[in-house]
Amino acid sequence: MSEPAATVEAKLPKDLAAERGMVNVQIDGVWLQVPRGMRMIEACKLAQKEVPHYCYHPKLTAPGNCRMCLVQMGMPPRPAPGQDPVRDADGYENIGWMPRPVIACANTVSENMGIRTGGELVEKCREGVMEFLLINHPLDCPICDQAGECRLQEFSVEHGKGESRFVDAKVKKPKNVDIGPRVRLDDERCIMCSRCIRFMDEVAADPVLGFTQRGTHTTLTVHPGKRLDSNYSLNTVDICPVGALTSNDFRFQMRVWFLKETKSIDVNCGTGSNITIWARGNKVHRITPRQNDEVNSNWMPDSHRLSFHQIDSDKRLTEPLAKDGSVHAPISWGSAIADSAAELRKFHASEIAIIASARMTNEELFLVRALASELGTSLVTTVPRMGESDGLLISADRNPNSTGAKLVWQSGDTAGNLATIREGVRQGSIKALLVLSEDLVEAGFSSEDLAKPAFIASIQLLAGPTAEASHIVLPGAAFAEKRGSMVNVTGRIQRLNRAVEPLGSAKDDWEILRDLILALQGAKVGDGPNSIEDVFKAMSSQVPEFDGLSLSKIGDLGQAIVATGVTIPLLDNERARKAAGLING
Amino acid sequence: MAVVKVTRPKLNAGEKMYLGAIFKGFVITMKHAIASMRNKTRGADAMESTGLGITMQYPEQKWDGHLPDYYRGAPALVTDEQDRERCVSCQLCEFICPPKAIKITPGEIPSDDPWAKVEKRPKEFEIDMTRCIYCGMCEEVCPEQAIYLRKDYAITGLKRADMVHNKKKLYEIGGKRVGLVNKWNELK
Numbered sequence: 001m002s003e004p005a006a007t008v009e010a011k012l013p014k015d016l017a018a019e020r021g022m023v024n025v026q027i028d029g030v031w032l033q034v035p036r037g038m039r040m041i042e043a044c045k046l047a048q049k050e051v052p053h054y055c056y057h058p059k060l061t062a063p064g065n066c067r068m069c070l071v072q073m074g075m076p077p078r079p080a081p082g083q084d085p086v087r088d089a090d091g092y093e094n095i096g097w098m099p100r101p102v103i104a105c106a107n108t109v110s111e112n113m114g115i116r117t118g119g120e121l122v123e124k125c126r127e128g129v130m131e132f133l134l135i136n137h138p139l140d141c142p143i144c145d146q147a148g149e150c151r152l153q154e155f156s157v158e159h160g161k162g163e164s165r166f167v168d169a170k171v172k173k174p175k176n177v178d179i180g181p182r183v184r185l186d187d188e189r190c191i192m193c194s195r196c197i198r199f200m201d202e203v204a205a206d207p208v209l210g211f212t213q214r215g216t217h218t219t220l221t222v223h224p225g226k227r228l229d230s231n232y233s234l235n236t237v238d239i240c241p242v243g244a245l246t247s248n249d250f251r252f253q254m255r256v257w258f259l260k261e262t263k264s265i266d267v268n269c270g271t272g273s274n275i276t277i278w279a280r281g282n283k284v285h286r287i288t289p290r291q292n293d294e295v296n297s298n299w300m301p302d303s304h305r306l307s308f309h310q311i312d313s314d315k316r317l318t319e320p321l322a323k324d325g326s327v328h329a330p331i332s333w334g335s336a337i338a339d340s341a342a343e344l345r346k347f348h349a350s351e352i353a354i355i356a357s358a359r360m361t362n363e364e365l366f367l368v369r370a371l372a373s374e375l376g377t378s379l380v381t382t383v384p385r386m387g388e389s390d391g392l393l394i395s396a397d398r399n400p401n402s403t404g405a406k407l408v409w410q411s412g413d414t415a416g417n418l419a420t421i422r423e424g425v426r427q428g429s430i431k432a433l434l435v436l437s438e439d440l441v442e443a444g445f446s447s448e449d450l451a452k453p454a455f456i457a458s459i460q461l462l463a464g465p466t467a468e469a470s471h472i473v474l475p476g477a478a479f480a481e482k483r484g485s486m487v488n489v490t491g492r493i494q495r496l497n498r499a500v501e502p503l504g505s506a507k508d509d510w511e512i513l514r515d516l517i518l519a520l521q522g523a524k525v526g527d528g529p530n531s532i533e534d535v536f537k538a539m540s541s542q543v544p545e546f547d548g549l550s551l552s553k554i555g556d557l558g559q560a561i562v563a564t565g566v567t568i569p570l571l572d573n574e575r576a577r578k579a580a581g582l583i584n585g
Numbered sequence: 586m587a588v589v590k591v592t593r594p595k596l597n598a599g600e601k602m603y604l605g606a607i608f609k610g611f612v613i614t615m616k617h618a619i620a621s622m623r624n625k626t627r628g629a630d631a632m633e634s635t636g637l638g639i640t641m642q643y644p645e646q647k648w649d650g651h652l653p654d655y656y657r658g659a660p661a662l663v664t665d666e667q668d669r670e671r672c673v674s675c676q677l678c679e680f681i682c683p684p685k686a687i688k689i690t691p692g693e694i695p696s697d698d699p700w701a702k703v704e705k706r707p708k709e710f711e712i713d714m715t716r717c718i719y720c721g722m723c724e725e726v727c728p729e730q731a732i733y734l735r736k737d738y739a740i741t742g743l744k745r746a747d748m749v750h751n752k753k754k755l756y757e758i759g760g761k762r763v764g765l766v767n768k769w770n771e772l773k
Contacts, residue, residue, distance in 0.1 A: 142675035142728045143705040252691045252705050255676045
């Protein structure tokens with residue numbers, strides 16, 4: 001036993017690290033092992049030492065043009081011929097510090113390197129860089145949407161001077177430039193970090209942005225004749241460290257310091273991009289992507305980001321409605337549920353069909369299964385919604401929870417019954433339809449078909465042909481108003497969280513389903529599950545893939561639970577670039 | 586501390602019959618009453634009293650001329666020399682306001698407006714005067730010198746809705762304020 005220990009002792013730290021593909025780096029006096037090839041700025045992040053920076057972004061190449069991340073670097077002195085390196089008691093070589101700083105973002109770590117993220121030299125350099133960056137920057141903060149989340153604001157508080165020493169006239173550049181349908185450019189605010197240029201080139205593969213002119217006149221602009229109209233253009237707004245690029249949609253809507261952040265997921269396609277919902281009071285003001293390197297990296301498509309406006313649009317249904325002749329009139333929740341149950345009971349089980357949706361959460365789909373067995377019908381289906389993948393983040397499957405529906409219903413094809421139901425409605429053999437968060441027109445029903453069933457009850461978010469055709473409309477909750485789980489195309493279970501309360505007297509979908517089941521059973525209100533957590537618990541005992549999970553155990557980043565073999569193209573690109581050493585990821 | 590024993594003063598017979606003291610007090614009161622009827626009360630001039638004694642006849646008479654410069658009355662919005670709204674709806678006052686009396690709806694200045702370069706101004710600006718505590722934080726935090734506490738103190742209304750000052754009312758109270766920093770000048 002003593003012999004191997006002796007060998008370990010004999011090994012130098014550099015050899016120990018090399019065995020694991022690591023190198024030893026001393027950061028602010030503390031030695032630690034970091035992966036070989038890592039950039040210095042990432043190593044400092046590992047050591048929890050903040051290095052202020054603008055141009056560096058872990059998912060983009062590092063051109064090193066903002067000069068804000070200057071740190072002091074040191075390496076062991078080169079020994080003279082025949083001289084042995086001098087080592088201290090722990091086996092590290094002494095560090096010879098360089099008299100000039102280096103940028104931490106574009107340099108990689110090496111064995112026995114020393115980094116100082118503070119000290120007089122580094123601090124003086126930062127102050128100098130900060131002063132240069134602020135020379136031509138306008139005092140726009142009161143009208144700038146970035147105020148409150150602006151890196152320039154933050155670092156000028158930490159490293160800047162209170163006032164400008166610059167007495168000459170500031171350089172004038174174009175302001176309020178229309179460069180694309182969703183993004184506004186203010187060139188005076190730009191600090192030339194080139195993050196947006198690199199994003200459009202490297203990630204969105206639509207390189208329309210670039211710099212023109214030189215020196216202090218450098219101007220960000222779009223290529224002549226082109227526009228920044230990529231479906232990923234709003235990501236440039238997120239990564240812009242200042243207010244040079246702002247979103248037209250969020251422009252002047254609300255200051256960011258009023259907004260409450262809720263971590264949730266996007267429900268517009270099977271990818272299930274992780275998002276942050278920014279709300280004040282009961283109004284959602286914007287949605288931004290949230291980093292999850294297994295799903296959407298740091299990005300999301302504009303089309304998905306802006307879809308939240310339907311939550312409080314004019315078309316939103318906010319009260320239960322019952323058809324009285326040809327018009328709908330508001331009724332109470334109690335009678336809406338009781339009437340639906342009573343009407344459904346009038347039909348034979350074989351005359352009832354349920355059209356559910358793969359846009360529902362796992363918990364809701366689980367209750368749909370219980371509802372179907374309560375009604376005794378086997379005609380239950382989801383509606384497939386296939387499109388084309390955009391080769392980046394938008395999945396071909398436009399339903400966010402197709403995988404979850406398969407797991408919860410333990411069925412390989414959840415949409416298999418759709419054609420049968422459609423035919424049944426046309427033939428008249430299906431007389432009652434229960435439509436849950438789904439659009440019948442998208443499901444292939446014509447307007448004549450919609451008039452055929454004797455009774456249609458539906459849970460709907462928005463007014464439309466399905467709500468119009470329904471005899472009883474139950475207003476459901478939008479994605480930002482519910483908590484629940486979904487499984488994305490890669491087989492990752494992820495969690496939705498409630499950011500705002502359901503609008504008006506709209507109700508969470510799972511509560512509507514529970515109340516409907518209770519009414520059909522003739523049970524008392526309050527007999528069913530009382531919280532979404534209870535539903536998940538009941539579901540996890542029946543679905544083996546969810547075994548041992550709970551809504552809180554899913555976590556903010558989700559968990560991979562099944563292997564579907566589907567990959568997300570954008571992540572494949574990113575991994576390839578990481579493997580090539582272009583980015584640190 | 587040492588204990589001090591207080592002895593009761595010895596009163597003579599006249600003092601024990603306290604009617605004398607009552608009468609003395611009555612005479613003093615009457616002296617003041619008659620003086621005030623004749624408008625000869627001390628300090629009446631300083632109070633600009635016209636009627637009875639030192640009492641100021643509010644609201645016919647007001648103390649407004651005597652309000653100090655630092656007096657904190659109703660908050661109001663001001664315009665500059667060129668009649669530009671100084672407020673750019675940065676919402677810092679809304680954020681700092683301790684009783685949450687301020688509500689701002691920001692809006693964009695259309696591109697054909699002469700002040701289009703300012704880009705932003707309030708579409709609506711409401712101060713709920715039933716909430717306002719006249720603390721002056723809004724004035725202090727304003728980066729555009731757009732909101733000031735004026736000397737208006739009698740804010741009344743018959744309904745709660747009357748007590749909410751909208752943008753029009755706020756500019757009415759605030760008026761024009763000259764000599765402030767003009768940061769949105771032609772150099773900008």
